[in-house]
Amino acid sequence: MIEGLKIAGCASYSAEGQNLTELRKINFIYGANGSGKTSISRVIAAPADHPACAIRWANQRPLECLVYNADFVERNFRSSLPGIFTLGEHDAAVLNQIEQARKDVADIERDISARDIVLNGKDDAPGKLGERAALRENIENECWKLKNRHDADFQSAFAGVRGSKASFCDKILSEWASNQAAIHPLEDLKKRAAVIFEKGLTRESAVRVPDSAELTRLEALPILAKRVVGQGDVNIAGLIDRLGNSDWVKQGIGYFAQSTPQCPFCQQDVEADLAKRIGDYFDEAYDRDIADIGRLVAGYEAAGAAYLQSLADISQAGSRYIDADELTRLIERVTARLALNGQHIARKQKEPSAVVTLEDNTELFAEVRDFLTAANAAVAEHNGAVDDIGNQRANLTAEIWKYLLEEAKGVLDAYHTSKTAVDAAISGIESDLTTKRGDLTTAQQTLSDLEKGITSVQPTVNEINALLASFGFRGFKLATAGDQGNLYEIVRLDGSNAVRSLSEGERTFVTFLYFYHLIRGSVSESGITSNRVIVFDDPVSSLDSDILFIVSSLIKRVFELSHAQNSLIRQVFVFTHNIYFHKEVSFDPDRKRGLRAHETFWIVKKIDDVSTLESFDHNPIRTSYELLWSEVRNENRSNLTIQNTLRRILENYFKILGNMDKDKIIERFEGREKVICASLFSWVNDGSHSTHDDLYVSSDATTVGAYLGVFRRIFEETGHTQHYHMMMGTEAVPTADVAQMEITSPMPDNGQDAA
Template structure:
């Protein structure tokens, strides 16, 4: 059956449209002419012709739709009508086979529906498919969290999938199935990504590693630890050693040479022999050591200057692989060490006899060498990557995805396990559904073949003619026609064609009867027992009041058939603008105030030339007669107007019944009650009262209670207690009890005229 409809973009419906939701077996739609009812019936009849409209079927299984509306009348009322095939009754065995086939079809359909519920859920939005969809939504969200966490670092690796949850998730799942890359640390991946994914990447020059061998060699020369002094066998040696002033004397010799024969310090003449002995003390060996110290100073100065110059040049380069702050720290440390050693060596020159210890820079030189060697290794790796950039990008991208897979392994494994289980269940259900659908098609084919063998158009002719005669239409009837007797003609009693001479009422009624029997038959030899949706759109147009009740009774029969077990009538829609017909066809003595579980009520209105639909949880259409009764039932009723309300109810009800002797009714009361009863029947002599201010009586509560009591007893004394109870809501009664009162002007619950 139809669960939901959207009517949009046709006739007076807007592009956004209006929806009928939660539709049930019986659906009543009331609306004035031109409000948009027929558009609804046309969408049901031919949804393919209304592309903007949609129909949602239960279990996504469309049914055959039979629609009675103006289009049906125009299409079918011609000189001849297609014959309606119905099942014959002469072959009980074949009928049993047909019934068996129908039961099997129903059983298969139930199996299909049950599996569809497991697959799609009871409301079409759940089941295993929803479970799989939820799994997918969850894994997409988890993958998107991963993307957001690493997007800033790995944008290039995520190229093509960065802007779509679904594509990013698909990529991760695809990589999970195929990625064989090596696993690297996150820091390594980030570091390489900065380089390899850089735009306009170029090669870098290696840096020169300064040679520290000469400095290391000079710092280790033995001359620094040697006490450079004069010859030991000169007779003044003991004095110089005791004084420890050989360096002072060596310096003084230079001054003595200039001041000879006088001493440069005491200005006295120096013995020539003393001068010779001092000269002998500072012999040739001493001079060689002094020269060695001088060479050491010069060599160390040159070597340290060159070493620092290379380091400073490296500092001026901007290589991504050399940490500038770390290099600056090393340069500062080695410059301080070299400067300190130069001071030590300079002191050796001033004090040759002193033992000088310089700073050992071996470890510092090694640290600098290792630092720069590592930088060159990184530069070399960089250059290799530049030379093979395309392949390097591919490798790094795969390694990034590998890291993401490993980091989220538990989440991905759980999803894969759950999805595998759900997929297995879905595949099993779908395979079973495929088998069931094949079985259904085969059984339906068998049913059609069985129906062809015993179908006939004659029973429908007989039944329609019997109904026409019983309803007083005796001037025409249906007769079979055509080469094979599979057509109907509307003929006069003399056999002449009557199609062109029928009145609008006759034309409408005979077409309705044709549709009524079509509901339980088919215009072909097969398909008689196929499930169907029935739509009645204003079926009583151009009919008089007598036929109105006949049509409503027949439609109610369709309602009853729709509730029957294994009925082919699965759903019924009734659309009308006629208030009386609506009240008659929708009356249900089992309904209290709210809709019953199998029905819905709708009103379609046109507001500013746009159709709108409104649903109700009760029957929204009321007659003015019912509104009068609602005033009586209302505990907060107006005491000023209640008496006249009671008089109008009696006027409506007893005038329609007729043959009512008001005097005999009045005689059943005594005293004051008799006067009140007479006043309530005053309309018999004085005419109908249409306003509430044409009769004045006391308005105190006690008087009103007496009037209400007399009003009740009038119905009891005349044998119409059941009608009183029904209208007061205290007892359920059959439809016959309310039919006579449907004569007052109709109004809707919104207060607007419904006619």
């Protein structure tokens, strides 16, 4: 059964379209000619020809659709028609076999439908495929959160899947199944990614580690701990040693040479050999030691300056693998240590007899060396990565995805467990469906073979000819034709072909009878018992009132068949523009108020050349006369059809019921209003019942306003103002007057409660 229809992008329907929803077994659609009814029937007949439209089937199982519309008439009304096969008289046992085969097919179809519901879901129940889709949506969202957390650091590793949830999730699941990389800390991955994924990556230069060996050697010289003094066997030595002023004496020798024979300190004459004795005290060994101290001072200063300059050059050059702040701190410490030791050495030079102890810089120099050696190791690793950048990037990318997998391990494990269970259920259901569909094909073939054995086209000929005769169509009949008697011809009583000479009403009626019998048969020897949807689109066009009742009675019989148990007719649609026919075919004595559970009512309208659909919770069609007035009252009336609506009201009220002289009414008007009034009554005389009559003026808003004004004046000029106001709902009317003026449909109401 069809649960919903979307009609879009065809004929007068907009691209957004209109929807028929919550459709039921019996569906009535009323609309004027040209409003868009046939477009709906064409979509049902051939949905593939209307890609913008859509049909929603119950349980997603399409049924055979038999559609009676103008296309069906055009397609089938020709010199010969395909014969309609129906089940003929035959052995009861064979008929029982066919019935059992039908039940077998129905049972298998029910099994397929039940499994299909479990698989695909229904209404609010998602089904197993829906569960799997929900699992997929959830894991996609979780993976996307993971991506957003790490995207800033690992954009290059995520290249190609950063723009799509589905793609990123697919990558995660793929890596989950195959990634064997080692797990590394996040910070390590970030640090490496910043280098390896850098654009334009080049080799780095290693730094030259400054040599501290010379400084270390100088700092360990024994001269620093040696007391440098003169000879002890000189007679003046005892005094110098006792006073410990050899450094003072050494410095004073220069002054003594300038002041001889006087002492530079006491300014007294001294002995002539005093200068010799003092000179003997400071011998060659002493001079060598003093020279060693001098060289130590110069050498330490030069070695320290060279060492610091090397560090300064390294700092100035910079390197991504050298912590500039740490290097600065090391340089400051080395500078301070060297300066302090320089002061100690300077004191030794000034006081050679003093014992000087320098700061031990061995560990500091080792710290500098280790710091720079580590930087060079990082540079070497960097250069190795540059030389092997392809593999390095591949390895790092794998390690990044491995880290993500480890981070999402709980979510992925839960997804795997749930999906495994759902996949197993889906696999089992699909396997069962495959088996059941094979069983269905076999059962359908069995049914088809049984049907072929006892079907015939002759019973349909007999029934249609009997109906034609009973309804007064005695000038033609159906006859079998073709080499195998499986075609029909419409012939005169003398056997000549009657197709070209039939009237439009005869043509419509005989084609309808053909369709009516096709509902219970098939144009092939099999398929007679397939479930189907039946569509009647304007089946009473060009038929007189007697045939209208016959057609409505036959369609009601189809309604009854659709309610029968195990009926092949699962759903019926009736489209019409004829209010009398709509009222007759939709009559239901058991309908009190509102809709019955098995039916829907719709009206299709064309407003500003765009078709719209409106559903109702009751039968909206009461009488043709009242409906025509409701169209006049509607502010959203169609400019295209309103003039014809006014004409039909005047026809019902003044001509059919009132039998008034239209010429006398026209004479009450002057000028342009007289022309408009005459045009309205001219349509009445023409007897046109078409929406698109020959309009003598354009249907714009101004013209419509003029016609509505003249329409009202016609009632005023003829003394029927109160009737006008009653039907327009613009003025209260006394009850007694209403009783006298109320106009009902020319068709019998049959006691139908239209509300």
